[in-house]
Amino acid sequence: MASDELFVSGHRGCAGCGMATAVRMVxxxxxxxxxxxNATGCLEVMTTGYPExxxxxxxxxxxxxxxxxxxxxxxxxxxxxxxxxxVNVLAFAGDGGTFDIGFQALSGMLxxxxxxxxxxxxxxxxxxxGIQRCSSTPPYASTTTSPAGRVIPGKQGKKKxxxxxxxxxxIAYTATATIAHPKDLKTKIKKALESxxxxxxxxxxxxxxxxxxxxxxxVKLSKMAVDTGIFVLWELEGGxxxxxxxxxxxxxxxxxxxxxxxxxxxxxxxxxxxxxxxIQREVDEKCAEFGF
Amino acid sequence: xxxxxxxKGNFATAVAAKLARVDVVPAYPITPSTLFPEQISQYxxxxxxxAELLLTESEHSAMSAAIGASASGxxxxxxxxxxxxxxxxxxxxIASGMRLPIVVAVGNRALSAPINIWCxxxxxxxxxxxxxxxxxxxxxxxALDLMLMAFKIAEDHRVLLPAMVGLDAFVLTHTMEGVDxxxxxxxxxxxxxxxPVYTLNVNNPMTFGSFGTPAHYMEFKYQQWExxxxxxxVIDEVFADxxxxxxxxxxxxxxYRTDDAExxxxxxxxxxxxxxxxxxxxxxxxxxxxxxxxxVFRPFPLERIKDIAKKAEVLAVLDRAVSFGISGPVFTDIxxxxxxxxxxxxxxxxxxxxxxxxxxxxxxxxxxxxAKKTMKAGKVDDPVHWINLRKELLEGGA
Numbered sequence: 001m002a003s004d005e006l007f008v009s010g011h012r013g014c015a016g017c018g019m020a021t022a023v024r025m026v027x028x029x030x031x032x033x034x035x036x037x038n039a040t041g042c043l044e045v046m047t048t049g050y051p052e053x054x055x056x057x058x059x060x061x062x063x064x065x066x067x068x069x070x071x072x073x074x075x076x077x078x079x080x081x082x083x084x085x086x087v088n089v090l091a092f093a094g095d096g097g098t099f100d101i102g103f104q105a106l107s108g109m110l111x112x113x114x115x116x117x118x119x120x121x122x123x124x125x126x127x128x129x130g131i132q133r134c135s136s137t138p139p140y141a142s143t144t145t146s147p148a149g150r151v152i153p154g155k156q157g158k159k160k161x162x163x164x165x166x167x168x169x170x171i172a173y174t175a176t177a178t179i180a181h182p183k184d185l186k187t188k189i190k191k192a193l194e195s196x197x198x199x200x201x202x203x204x205x206x207x208x209x210x211x212x213x214x215x216x217x218x219v220k221l222s223k224m225a226v227d228t229g230i231f232v233l234w235e236l237e238g239g240x241x242x243x244x245x246x247x248x249x250x251x252x253x254x255x256x257x258x259x260x261x262x263x264x265x266x267x268x269x270x271x272x273x274x275x276x277x278x279i280q281r282e283v284d285e286k287c288a289e290f291g292f
Numbered sequence: 293x294x295x296x297x298x299x300k301g302n303f304a305t306a307v308a309a310k311l312a313r314v315d316v317v318p319a320y321p322i323t324p325s326t327l328f329p330e331q332i333s334q335y336x337x338x339x340x341x342x343a344e345l346l347l348t349e350s351e352h353s354a355m356s357a358a359i360g361a362s363a364s365g366x367x368x369x370x371x372x373x374x375x376x377x378x379x380x381x382x383x384x385x386i387a388s389g390m391r392l393p394i395v396v397a398v399g400n401r402a403l404s405a406p407i408n409i410w411c412x413x414x415x416x417x418x419x420x421x422x423x424x425x426x427x428x429x430x431x432x433x434x435a436l437d438l439m440l441m442a443f444k445i446a447e448d449h450r451v452l453l454p455a456m457v458g459l460d461a462f463v464l465t466h467t468m469e470g471v472d473x474x475x476x477x478x479x480x481x482x483x484x485x486x487x488p489v490y491t492l493n494v495n496n497p498m499t500f501g502s503f504g505t506p507a508h509y510m511e512f513k514y515q516q517w518e519x520x521x522x523x524x525x526v527i528d529e530v531f532a533d534x535x536x537x538x539x540x541x542x543x544x545x546x547x548y549r550t551d552d553a554e555x556x557x558x559x560x561x562x563x564x565x566x567x568x569x570x571x572x573x574x575x576x577x578x579x580x581x582x583x584x585x586x587x588v589f590r591p592f593p594l595e596r597i598k599d600i601a602k603k604a605e606v607l608a609v610l611d612r613a614v615s616f617g618i619s620g621p622v623f624t625d626i627x628x629x630x631x632x633x634x635x636x637x638x639x640x641x642x643x644x645x646x647x648x649x650x651x652x653x654x655x656x657x658x659x660x661x662x663a664k665k666t667m668k669a670g671k672v673d674d675p676v677h678w679i680n681l682r683k684e685l686l687e688g689g690a
Binding site (some may be wrong): 050062065070077081098105 | 350351357360363385390494499501503
């Protein structure tokens, strides 16, 4: 790893952690004049075990549900003290800290119009506490609180469309990204940072521990999620969904089953073709909405 | 000297924030403290105050933003009450753990349920272990003065702890009183700009709010413990400095006619004036009563309480909050302070004035009667008494 990295090695992330790769990419683009407010979660725990730190930028963690509010305080304080110019203020949080418990603080930050880039590392469950279901967890995924049981086959209900909800606040810039598309990810982070006002990037972050797949498959799974249409790469300036731009269209979409096969959390589905067909239908409909 | 103005308690705390040249005010409205953000909004809108006003979507986010702003090097103040303080509660502990000298004016108000907007001390008492210093105002003047002093004490590098200033709901927050509002140059002379030790700074990156394992956690907490101890000394210094500059004297505990007293009432907040007047009337009736007002509740004024306890046969503690299952919280702290004293008075606890119920002379006479009976008996069977309960409401159900 190059010595000018701002998120450095030696942290306690699991091998193959999609989020760790994503964080590194985000900070490579943001550069040293960056302050991060981080929510409680894997990222905070694995990087800041006192007296060590993996962060070579100013970084603050306060609690789980308030990265957006802490970042808001940093934003206005720097403005008041005349130190805001040329500094990026970012909020980092997991899906639990964004889709669920941090949702209100996020919405408040967006509405107030802070010039903050909020990045959610979406690994689709509460991983830090040991893989519990979240409103980000996809249908039928098995977690410790939505186990694939004899009667109920994993998570009930849909995945909350967080980026659409965020974009509905009519903010400067909203985008989705994965670590399998690094150029796309960095371009989106750059656009987010250059936007005047709030911006939001949802980064799909495979979790080998929580999804139960071999650690070398993180990038492959990110690619598979996009190639099946389960995760769509898009960006939007403002709140008019007619202006959504798909930044990567798979030439030929792969069946969702191929994506499920690689992960323990969906293993039970392989014996339930009707459930797979149901998800395939939903993905097809979603992709049709996006125009592919 | 300053300008005499007739103002509400909330105005006194807002003008204190303005005079303190607060940089950031993250705020969320709640009765009875709403006038604070309203007044700050007026100041900012009129260009009379150069501050960033951050109107959040909840008290939790207000305190979260306060933490972000304070860690960035800003002087930060806000105001809240009751349920708002409860919603902030999680972040209060984090603000003190991160050693951020945020100042909050709390309009002391009862807690739900049942929902009630009137005065008692349940809200701040429930945060007595949050690592925040706690000051209680008797008057609007005290609310203003204690706010100003709170910044200086909190920001002292020997302390670096947040502080809350309690002012009683409506009795102070909404009541007009004559207040000496200091001039800006007087406050500037008293309160220098905030000089943080560490800040979020891109030229000197640091990690704030890291993960503390069992190998390090206790030492963080011990340092907070030591900081509270240092605050005892710093508070005395700042009170003395304030008296020199503004001519108004503050003490951690103020005594009234205690020297020959047999019964000493212990109070906090606005009822303290009633207590002094009641003491005069009781003395006219031949009862040797005195009163002591706790101004600084955290750090707890252990030595002062021990001194006062030596003077009396009975300490009659007025608690405007209750810790269900034991007693009022002020009582337990006083009992704890005296526990290793060789000679100590008998201790009585009076749960009184919850949810805004008035505290009157009649209540003081009743408490004095109970104290007299206790002195005569020479022992305490049950120290906790609920005063001015409407027994007719408790009999025979609803």
